[in-house]
Structure formats: structure tokens, C-alpha cells
Amino acid sequence: KAGVTQTPRYLIKTRGQQVTLSCSPISGHRSVSWYQQTPGQGLQFLFEYFSETQRNKGNFPGRFSGRQFSNSRSEMNVSTLELGDSALYLCASSAGTGGDTQYFGPGTRLTVL
Amino acid sequence: KNEVEQSPQNLTAQEGEFITINCSYSVGISALHWLQQHPGGGIVSLFMLSSGKKKHGRLIATINIQEKHSSLHITASHPRDSAVYICAVKGYGYQFYFGTGTSLTVIP
Numbered sequence: 001k002a003g004v005t006q007t008p009r010y011l012i013k014t015r016g017q018q019v020t021l022s023c024s025p026i027s028g029h030r031s032v033s034w035y036q037q038t039p040g041q042g043l044q045f046l047f048e049y050f051s052e053t054q055r056n057k058g059n060f061p062g063r064f065s066g067r068q069f070s071n072s073r074s075e076m077n078v079s080t081l082e083l084g085d086s087a088l089y090l091c092a093s094s095a096g097t098g099g100d101t102q103y104f105g106p107g108t109r110l111t112v113l
Numbered sequence: 114k115n116e117v118e119q120s121p122q123n124l125t126a127q128e129g130e131f132i133t134i135n136c137s138y139s140v141g142i143s144a145l146h147w148l149q150q151h152p153g154g155g156i157v158s159l160f161m162l163s164s165g166k167k168k169h170g171r172l173i174a175t176i177n178i179q180e181k182h183s184s185l186h187i188t189a190s191h192p193r194d195s196a197v198y199i200c201a202v203k204g205y206g207y208q209f210y211f212g213t214g215t216s217l218t219v220i221p
Contacts, residue, residue, distance in 0.1 A: 033209070037154075043199065043211040056208045088154055102146070104156040 002027070004093050004105035012111045018079040021108045023091035025072050029103070031055075031096030032074040034066060037088040037107075046089075049074055050096045078110075086112045116140045119200050119212035126219050132187040134215045136200030139181065147174050147185050148199040150214070156199075159185070190219045 005024045013019050025032050034046040045058040049068035066076040072093070078085055088109050092102040118137045126132050138145070147159045160167050160174040162183065167174050171191075176183040187194055200212040 035209070042213045043201070045209040045211075048208075056206055058208060090154075090156065092156075100144075101158050101161050103158065104148075107154045109154075 004091060004103050006089075006091055006105040006108050008108060009106065010109045010111075012113060013081050014113050015081055015083060017081050018077065019081060019110060021076045021078075021089055021091075021110075023074045023076070023093075023105055025074070025091075025093030026103055029093035029095055030072055031094045032068055032072065033092045033094075033102065034074070034076050035090045035092070036060075037090060038086075043090075046076070081112045083112050086110060115213070116210040117200055117202055117212040119215050121215060122213065123216045124218070126190050126217070128191060128219055128221050130190050130219075132190050132194075132217065132219075134185045134198050134200075134217070136183045136185070136212055137181060138183075138200075138202045138210070140202065140204050140210060142202040143205055144203045145176055145183050146201040146203070147183075148201060150197045150199060152196075159198075187217075190217075192219045192221050195219050 007022045031050045033048040035043050037043045047057045047066050048055045052068045063079045068074045088107045090107045092104045094100045094102045116139050120135050145162045148156050149159050150156045162176040171188045173186040195218050197214045197216050199214045202210050
């Protein structure tokens with residue numbers, strides 16, 4: 001089976017712009033979770049989608065949003081980018097039954113100038 | 114206040130040594146995960162535990178639900194084990210909480 005794929009792998013944006021990141025889960029997986037990783041805060045949970053519904057959301061401002069399509073692919077959007085949004089954004093997929101193993105993608109490195 | 118605390122933050126070991134990384138958490142959990150992250154960012158899930166002990170090769174993970182504590186052990190450490198090890202817990206509301214990670218360097 002192919003692993004989790006994320007596109008693009010690297011992205012440079014300027015403050016005020018918006019960005020959309022994409023994640024394709026492992027075939028058959030219905031849950032996709034998104035995480036932000038920064039040197040200062042470490043890994044932080046953004047949100048989880050299961051069968052096109054947001055199941056949970058972390059403590060991030062409303063500028064961070066996401067969605068999941070019927071084929072389980074997911075997108076994450078960040079509007080009005082701030083310098084502090086520079087981070088590695090990781091997605092992970094799982095079967096979605098709760099507490100099951102997550103498989104991580106390689107991440108998208110976002111730099112905001 | 115961090116829901117997940119890991120220790121030590123940094124660890125240097127000689128090849129062949131037995132290594133222990135500890136994780137304590139303060140929330141109710143449905144599962145605890147140990148993750149490995151190599152330079153460059155890729156994360157691999159090593160273990161998922163809800164009770165007891167699991168072993169995979171030279172890696173052993175244990176969890177004590179009553180004490181809200183887990184340990185990751187590496188026997189006969191090798192330079193390729195050098196990585197950041199992250200403890201993560203999944204709360205009952207499907208949200209993940211992460212430790213800050215333990216950076217392990219194994220010297221030949």
C-alpha cells in the first residue's frame with residue numbers, strides 16, 4: 001500500500017496570504033489528523049476528520065480550517081498567514097476506530113516571510 | 114501545564130547500552146503512542162499501548178494506567194537508534210497531546 005502523501009513538500013508565503021495543504025491518506029483509512037510542529041511548541045494537534053466530519057479540534061485560531069472529501073483526502077487551509085505560522089505541518093491517517101495506529105506523512109514545510 | 118511530560122530531554126549513550134525514556138501524563142487516555150522522528154521530519158509510530166507491555170525487536174514499551182506512566186526501553190542501542198522519541202496520548206475526545214520529545218544520540 002502506498003503511504004500517506006502530502007503536497008506540496010515545501011512552501012514559502014508572505015504574511016497576509018493564505019495557503020492550502022493537501023493530504024492523501026493510506027487507502028482504506030477514513031481518519032485524517034493534522035498537526036503543527038515548531039521548535040518552540042513541539043507537536044500540536046490541529047484537528048481530526050473522519051468520514052468528512054471534523055471529529056475534534058485543537059486550540060488554534062479560526063484562521064486554521066480543514067475539510068475532508070468523500071475519498072478521505074483532506075485539505076488544510078490557513079488564512080491571513082502570520083510569521084508564527086511557519087512550521088512543519090504533518091498529517092496522519094488511521095482506520096479511525098479510536099486509539100488505532102497513526103501513519104504519518106512526510107510533512108509540508110511552510111515558511112512565512 | 115503540559116498534559117504529557119517526558120524525561121530526559123536529551124540523552125547520549127554508548128553503542129550497546131540499555132536506554133530508558135519515561136513519559137508521564139495527567140489526562141484520561143484511550144491509548145498511548147510512542148513515536149520516532151529522524152532528522153528531516155519523518156515520524157514513525159513505534160507502539161500503541163492501552164495496557165501492559167509490547168515488544169518489537171530491541172524496543173520494549175510499558176504502560177502503567179494507574180500511575181499514568183509509560184516507559185520506552187531500547188536494548189543494545191545502536192547509532193541508527195539516534196532520533197527524537199515522542200510520547201503522545203490520545204484523550205477520550207480523540208485529541209492528541211504530545212510530550213516535548215527526547216533527543217537520543219547513540220555514539221559508536
